[in-house]
Amino acid sequence: MRISFFEEFPNKTDFQKLQLLDFNPSLYIASPCYEEFKEIKKSLPNYEVIWWMTLPRFVGYWISPFTPKNHIIKLFKDIKKTEDKAMLDIEYPLLAPWLFLTQIICFQDNKESLCQLISELGEKIILCENAGNNLCDTKCGRIWMCYTSLIVGTNNRKRKVLSGFCEEGVTRWGKNFKIGLGCIGKGILGIEPQLQVGDLKRDLNVAFKSNIEEVIIYRLEGVLQEDKIVKNQLNELAGILI
Numbered sequence: 001m002r003i004s005f006f007e008e009f010p011n012k013t014d015f016q017k018l019q020l021l022d023f024n025p026s027l028y029i030a031s032p033c034y035e036e037f038k039e040i041k042k043s044l045p046n047y048e049v050i051w052w053m054t055l056p057r058f059v060g061y062w063i064s065p066f067t068p069k070n071h072i073i074k075l076f077k078d079i080k081k082t083e084d085k086a087m088l089d090i091e092y093p094l095l096a097p098w099l100f101l102t103q104i105i106c107f108q109d110n111k112e113s114l115c116q117l118i119s120e121l122g123e124k125i126i127l128c129e130n131a132g133n134n135l136c137d138t139k140c141g142r143i144w145m146c147y148t149s150l151i152v153g154t155n156n157r158k159r160k161v162l163s164g165f166c167e168e169g170v171t172r173w174g175k176n177f178k179i180g181l182g183c184i185g186k187g188i189l190g191i192e193p194q195l196q197v198g199d200l201k202r203d204l205n206v207a208f209k210s211n212i213e214e215v216i217i218y219r220l221e222g223v224l225q226e227d228k229i230v231k232n233q234l235n236e237l238a239g240i241l242i
Contacts, residue, residue, distance in 0.1 A: 032053070
């Protein structure tokens, strides 16, 4: 099982943490601009780097049927110009709540446009969605985010929820399916609860037992060297699971 990372706020300090790992993860790097992404990719020649596309905050940051259609079209024009795979983070625009009002009448049309464009690009696209969601049935890469730090309940409940989504995803999409785990770093909302090391170990083992081929941990920033042992835990698990 491959262990990879999301990085939403890429910087040199976080990339230096890669030296703490005994394995080479794939990196899903957020950027609103392909030129910026290309420069980041050049600085990481020893890693597989995937472009995690983001939008300006005023049009939602994440991508959804609430994204204004002109931005959807521009998004896919940008992808078509590239040689790289692009990950679309499909989430509702919580950072731009006015879009729920202004775009509600366009919702179905925008959804159909998104699905049509995803279908045209096929395997060049990776859809990243909250676990259990499915924007469209197009054949492409699939990631379900199942961050157990956000799930309320006991350790056993969190294990069952994650296991259920892992098994469902593998059944539906086979080798195209990956699972997102977290959180070990703050996101753009800044309020995300964080996993303890033992919880991360639990989640990695659940994914491994579910025959997941790749997990992506949110996010690289959380890999620390001194007061926390996430780095040692990851290296230990990687030696067993990879």
